[in-house]
Amino acid sequence: MALIVQKYGGTSVGNIERIRNVAHRIVKTYDQGHDVVVVLSAMSGVTDNLIALAHQASKMPDKRELDVLMSTGEQTTIALMAMTLQDMGYPAASLLGFQADIITDSMSTKARIMSIGAERIKTMLAEKKIVIIAGFQGIDPEGNITTLGRGGSDTSAVAIAAAVKADSCEIYTDVDGVYTTDPRICDKARKLKTISYDEMLEMASLGAKVLQIRSVGFAKKYNVPIHVRSSFNEEEGTMVVGEDSGMEELVVSGITLDKNEARLTLKKVPDQPGIASKVFVPLAEAGIQVDMIIQNTRSGGQTDLTFTVNKTDAKQAMVIAEKVAKEIEAEEVLVADDIAKVSVIGVGMKNHAGVAATMFSALAAENINIRLISTSEIRISCVIDDRYAELAVRVLHQAFNLDKI
Ligand code: ADP
Ligand code: ASP
Ligand code: MG
DSSP states (O other): OOEEEEEEOTGGGSSHHHHHHHHHHHHHHHHTTOEEEEEEOOOTTHHHHHHHHHHHHOSSOOHHHHHHHHTHHHHHHHHHHHHHHHHTTOOEEEEOTTTTTEEEOSOTTSOOEEEEOOHHHHHHHHTTOEEEEETTEEEOTTSOEEEOSTTTHHHHHHHHHHHTTOSEEEEEESSSSOBSSOTTTOTTOOBOSEEEHHHHHHHHHTTOTTSOHHHHHHHHHHTOOEEEEESSSOOOOEEEESOOHHHHTOSOOEEEEEOOEEEEEEEEEEOOTTHHHHHHHHHHHTTOOEEEEEEEEOSSSEEEEEEEEEGGGHHHHHHHHHHHHHHHTOSEEEEEOOEEEEEEEOGGGGGOSOHHHHHHHHHHHTTOOOOEEEEETTEEEEEEEGGGHHHHHHHHHHHTTGGGO
């Protein structure tokens, strides 16, 4: 008998029929004698709708209230799932994040899980209940409801799996595993049998939303193997594990696309010590993560300072940047959200020259202009105009021979 955590994403619980389909999967595992903890997302589209409503109510919705609102999506699905299971004759009960003792920090809309008290979950399992927990949410030490950032139910599931010392953590989604790139963009994408935590961390941080990055961080830290698979078929999925020799022979193992960033430029900034900290300290204090940063030197002791942030933070970042621009006498602040970041990832890159050259040539051959570039030891990212985003992914997938692994 094992203890199994199963997480089902938005599409998998998108309507009552699908909830019923998932319920059958859950009871199949339960009937085999296993203890089952289920973590659910909101029905697909619901979180987006709630956010849209918030923006109708307020120009810049208060983040604490946004969390109260967004967390309702998962409240609906856990209750519906528990009722469905009960109707089928099974003992099931739902728990909201706070009821499952999921304690987070106080960073509204992108809180981090600090601890999970597993006692209540374990007591319910001992009573032979199927425990259905709301993903994406927790409670901070002051008692405020928090959410974990978009896609955060993956993190709830892995953190719960670590807390209850589960034997396995299965992430059920609408694709049957982790692919070399998003299979919805490139029909030549290949399913990977296994992928290492480190490569999955890069893929997730660069836009492969199949797993939220923090879930992979948790899995690596607590050594939780994740099985990513489909809730619509019985195929074996992809194992995300500690190491994977198969992948390391590839120079590039995955391509990602991220359309969630916006670019801000402070024009004609004085080229003096301390200016960068004047811009980036208040952004950090507001909890805004900055991704790429580029400074172009102009003549006359001035520079243009360009950086990217998540689109959801763009308005707030703009307000802060405009305030700073006045203080430091920069000319103006420009914002563009029609950008996309395409990245190539692979641990094999460490030992191979020419990856950047191949990437730039492939983009140039399609006349795709590169606006920003950033690199790390195992990846290269380029910001391009978003109208070329999907084309760029397909072109790079082919250029790095991923079409025919
Ligand atoms: P869920 O609602 O189940 O959490 P998500 O929409 O968050 O599902 O994540 C699954 C989606 O991730 C897939 O539908 C797919 O389009 C996308 N995706 C992006 N990159 C990849 C990849 N490399 N492999 C598999 N899926 C990917
Ligand atoms: N419902 C949340 C979202 O759409 C969390 C999740 O699905 O993982 O981002
Ligand atoms: Mg998701």
